[in-house]
Amino acid sequence: xxxxxxxxxxxxxxxxxxxxxxxxxxxxxxxxxxxxxxxxxxxxxxxxxxxxxxxxxxxxxxxxxxxxxxxxxxxxxxxxxxxxxxxxxxxxxxxxxxxxxxxxxxxxxxxxxxxxxxxxxxxxxxxxxxxxxxxxxxxxxxxxxxxxxxxxxxxxxxxxxxxxxxxxxxxxxxxxxxxxxxxxxxxxxxxxxxxxxxxxxxxxxxxxxxxxxxxxxxxxxxxxxxxxxxxxxxxxxxxxxxxxxxxxxxxxxxxxxxxxxxxxxxxxxxxxxxxxxxxxxxxxxxxxxxxxxxxxxxxxxxxxxxxxxxxxxxxxxxxxxxxxxxxxxxxxxxxxxxxxxxxxxxxxxxxx
Numbered sequence: 164x165x166x167x168x169x170x171x172x173x174x175x176x177x178x179x180x181x182x183x184x185x186x187x188x189x190x191x192x193x194x195x196x197x198x199x200x201x202x203x204x205x206x207x208x209x210x211x212x213x214x215x216x217x218x219x220x221x222x223x224x225x226x227x228x229x230x231x232x233x234x235x236x237x238x239x240x241x242x243x244x245x246x247x248x249x250x251x252x253x254x255x256x257x258x259x260x261x262x263x264x265x266x267x268x269x270x271x272x273x274x275x276x277x278x279x280x281x282x283x284x285x286x287x288x289x290x291x292x293x294x295x296x297x298x299x300x301x302x303x304x305x306x307x308x309x310x311x312x313x314x315x316x317x318x319x320x321x322x323x324x325x326x327x328x329x330x331x332x333x334x335x336x337x338x339x340x341x342x343x344x345x346x347x348x349x350x351x352x353x354x355x356x357x358x359x360x361x362x363x364x365x366x367x368x369x370x371x372x373x374x375x376x377x378x379x380x381x382x383x384x385x386x387x388x389x390x391x392x393x394x395x396x397x398x399x400x401x402x403x404x405x406x407x408x409x410x411x412x413x414x415x416x417x418x419x420x421x422x423x424x425x426x427x428x429x430x431x432x433x434x435x436x437x438x439x440x441x442x443x444x445x446x447x448x449x450x451x452x453x454x455x456x457x458x459x460x461x462x463x464x465x466x467x468x469x470x471x472x473x474x475x476x477x478x479x480x481x482x483x484x485x486x487x488x489x490x491x492x493x494x495x496x497x498x499x500x501x502x503x504x505x506x507x508x509x510x511x512x513x514x515x
Contacts, residue, residue, distance in 0.1 A: 271406055
């Protein structure tokens with residue numbers, strides 16, 4: 164899992180609005196996809212530069228999507244074409260932003276985090292930025308993904324109201340896809356937690372403890388990103404910005420409800436993990452107590468036997484029993500009787 168501590172010292176001493184990419188380079192080359200559509204027309208193509216891509220006129224919606232944030236000159240050109248504030252571009256390049264929304268009058272800037280799992284099942288965060296204007300929208304990811312492919316397919320096939328609605332409804336569709344992806348991740352976490360709980364009840368092992376700690380760490384990362392997301396979506400659902408129509412506000416409120424469900428599920432899983440940690444510690448303590456109990460009983464049984472063996476192991480010349488023909492067998496009999504008597508007494512007291 165990626166470390167919690169991030170290095171942001173690259174911007175130390177620079178003025179506000181300085182464009183420096185902060186974060187890992189997740190894409191070799193930036194990919195730019197342009198979609199232009201209205202109710203009767205749809206055009207999609209890949210372009211090499213954003214220069215000349217101006218906000219549309221009339222009812223045509225322009226969706227500009229960029230995969231890869233490390234090419235600073237590309238974002239500078241985008242800022243010029245769409246008249247974006249330098250601080251907005253600075254926040255886009257800083258991939259450790261807290262989920263938030265900012266109203267700049269002519270456009271809304273929205274930033275949140277997307278999560279996916281690598282081949283080893285480790286949770287990898289990724290920042291997604293959305294800039295919503297009048298009849299245009301810009302979305303930016305750190306690397307190319309397939310999360311928004313169903314939205315593009317709906318635009319191609321004219322399914323639903325996406326082609327008929329404006330850019331605000333497109334922003335809702337993107338946000339809804341990201342929030343819904345949290346449920347997929349939480350379902351996988353739920354399966355892992357159930358498996359760990361079964362293993363803990365059966366036979367706890369150090370590997371189970373490591374797995375619990377790993378999931379708790381990932382839950383902290385997920386919770387850190389989802390809690391401010393609820394605040395941000397709540398603000399969009401109550402927004403009076405002219406960029407979000409009255410009908411679209413209802414859909415943003417629906418995403419807010421989904422975010423609340425995600426938070427409730429995260430809190431439930433965190434409580435379960437804390438309880439599982441207590442179960443693990445209790446199981447280890449009980450196992451240790453059982454082992455100590457067995458060892459104590461064995462030591463208690465052998466204490467009188469050791470005493471008898473020690474007495475007759477002394478090298479005194481005058482010991483009458485040493486000359487007795489049946490002394491050896493009598494000593495064994497006494498030791499066996501004592502041991503059986505003690506075991507029966509332990510059994511009656513339910514110590515065994």
